[in-house]
Amino acid sequence: xDFRVLHTDGxxxxxxxxxxxxxxSTPVFMPVGTMGAVKAMSPHELLDVGAEIILCNTYxxxxxxGQETVAEAGGLHKFISWDRPILTDSGGFQVYSLSPLRKxxxxxxxxxxxxxxxxxxxxxxxxxxxQRTLGSDIVMAFDECTPYPSTYDYTLKSMAxxxxxxxxxLKTVEKPQTLFAIVQGGVFKDLxxxxxxxxxxxxxxxxxxxxxxxxxxxxxMHEIIGYMASELPSDKPRYLMGVxxxxxxxxxxxxxxxxxxxxxxxxxxRHGTLLTTHGRIIIGNSRFRRDHTPLDSDCGCYxxxxxxxxxxxHLYKAGEILGIxxxxxxxxxxxxxxxxxxxxxxxxxxxxxxxxxWLSAYQMC
RNA sequence: GUGGGCAUAGCUCAAUUGGUUAGAGCACUGGACUGUGGCUCCAGUGGCUGGGGGUUCAAGUCCCCUUGCUCACC
Numbered sequence: 001x002d003f004r005v006l007h008t009d010g011x012x013x014x015x016x017x018x019x020x021x022x023x024x025s026t027p028v029f030m031p032v033g034t035m036g037a038v039k040a041m042s043p044h045e046l047l048d049v050g051a052e053i054i055l056c057n058t059y060x061x062x063x064x065x066g067q068e069t070v071a072e073a074g075g076l077h078k079f080i081s082w083d084r085p086i087l088t089d090s091g092g093f094q095v096y097s098l099s100p101l102r103k104x105x106x107x108x109x110x111x112x113x114x115x116x117x118x119x120x121x122x123x124x125x126x127x128x129x130x131q132r133t134l135g136s137d138i139v140m141a142f143d144e145c146t147p148y149p150s151t152y153d154y155t156l157k158s159m160a161x162x163x164x165x166x167x168x169x170l171k172t173v174e175k176p177q178t179l180f181a182i183v184q185g186g187v188f189k190d191l192x193x194x195x196x197x198x199x200x201x202x203x204x205x206x207x208x209x210x211x212x213x214x215x216x217x218x219x220x221m222h223e224i225i226g227y228m229a230s231e232l233p234s235d236k237p238r239y240l241m242g243v244x245x246x247x248x249x250x251x252x253x254x255x256x257x258x259x260x261x262x263x264x265x266x267x268x269x270r271h272g273t274l275l276t277t278h279g280r281i282i283i284g285n286s287r288f289r290r291d292h293t294p295l296d297s298d299c300g301c302y303x304x305x306x307x308x309x310x311x312x313x314h315l316y317k318a319g320e321i322l323g324i325x326x327x328x329x330x331x332x333x334x335x336x337x338x339x340x341x342x343x344x345x346x347x348x349x350x351x352x353x354x355x356x357x358w359l360s361a362y363q364m365c
Numbered sequence: 366g367u368g369g370g371c372a373u374a375g376c377u378c379a380a381u382u383g384g385u386u387a388g389a390g391c392a393c394u395g396g397a398c399u400g401u402g403g404c405u406c407c408a409g410u411g412g413c414u415g416g417g418g419g420u421u422c423a424a425g426u427c428c429c430c431u432u433g434c435u436c437a438c439c
Contacts, residue, residue, distance in 0.1 A: 030400095034401050034402085035401090035402085039401080040404095057400080057401085087400095089400050090400090092400080093400045093401095097400090097401085114402050115402070140400080143400095182400085208400080210400065211400095212399085212400095214400095221399090240400095241399095242399055244399045245399065261399095263400085263401045267398060267399090267401060267405090268398060270404055271398065271404070271405070273398080282396080285394085286393085286394070319404070
């Protein structure tokens with residue numbers, strides 16, 4: 001892995017992240033394909049909307065179909081027919097999101113499958129080994145995503161556990177896979193800084209900030225975004241996990257983050273919310289029934305070039321699969337195009353203006 | 366023609382021996398979604414209980430008439 005910062009504009013920066021299977025232009029957005037599929041999208045369509053890397057999930061691939069099945073198929077890239085980079089999340093988030101089913105100990109997490117209730121154990125060693133078997137390009141350290149709200153005491157213990165697990169992950173990972181650490185520390189600045197310092201000393205390939213956008217007030221998340229990026233090494237990729245809405249990404253890029261993933265474009269597409277340069281549109285609203293104009297006349301995606309709001313409204317209300325597909329194509333294209341515009345603005349040293357112009361246009365509908 | 370059954374929200378149906386403001390699902394309207402188990406979740410609009418008369422403190426519920434649908438038998 002080779003990471004190089006190309007341009008800076010304040011704390012915002014563009015870069016190139018070279019991996020064996022491809023080079024990413026940062027700031028980059030990674031569509032989420034939890035179960036080895038970006039919901040509703042074929043790999044071909046992902047390339048069309050401009051995806052350079054996708055995210056898959058260790059926990060889900062482990063439970064089904066199982067990493068051995070994937071290995072038999074020749075690895076995750078072959079299995080899902082995507083030859084570009086894949087980042088695998090470690091399963092740490094599922095410790096949080098499926099918390100009623102799990103128990104955390106020093107060695108890892110015992111949990112029950114949400115599919116069939118069977119008992120399983122994943123710790124840092126297991127997570128890295130599964131990710132090795134899957135053959136992902138960027139491996140995430142196994143962490144505990146500290147819930148919100150949590151007490152200072154619990155957050156401290158959880159953060160320290162994540163740090164100890166990170167050390168085990170570092171010892172377990174093998175080249176050429178690259179390993180990113182995950183900073184925790186909840187909403188407490190001193191714990192966040194302590195977590196970052198400890199992980200920096202271990203020298204990972206990249207650094208992620210986790211444990212945000214887990215239900216805390218938006219102002220708190222933005223506060224964390226604001227001070228966190230500059231605490232991470234400037235010569236390594238900085239990844240803000242699970243974020244976010246376009247306005248969150250703008251704030252994070254401004255602070256110096258390079259990588260993002262979020263289910264917002266894909267999930268909201270399925271639920272009928274579409275993002276445009278003029279703001280959000282809820283396509284099922286009756287006012288679009290006879291709106292025979294494109295979804296976003298400024299957008300160059302397949303959906304906007306070929307279909308109308310009226311048709312998308314009809315497909316949504318009728319529950320047609322095509323509606324979900326066209327909506328997802330648009331939202332992903334919108335996000336990836338948004339990142340392209342962000343990179344151009346940074347290169348030209350006008351990110352700050354771009355941000356305010358973009359935000360004021362986004363309020364218009 | 367005779368006898369029985371049914372009529373409750375746009376649709377399909379609930380509503381204790383008559384007992385508070387007649388409910389639900391779907392549809393409709395609006396909203397939510399931040400390292401994705403879940404085309405999901407939340408909220409709202411919508412009723413002269415087919416029509417008319419009667420009994421009762423009280424009727425969707427009981428009685429009579431009427432209209433429409435339906436089944437059985439002539």
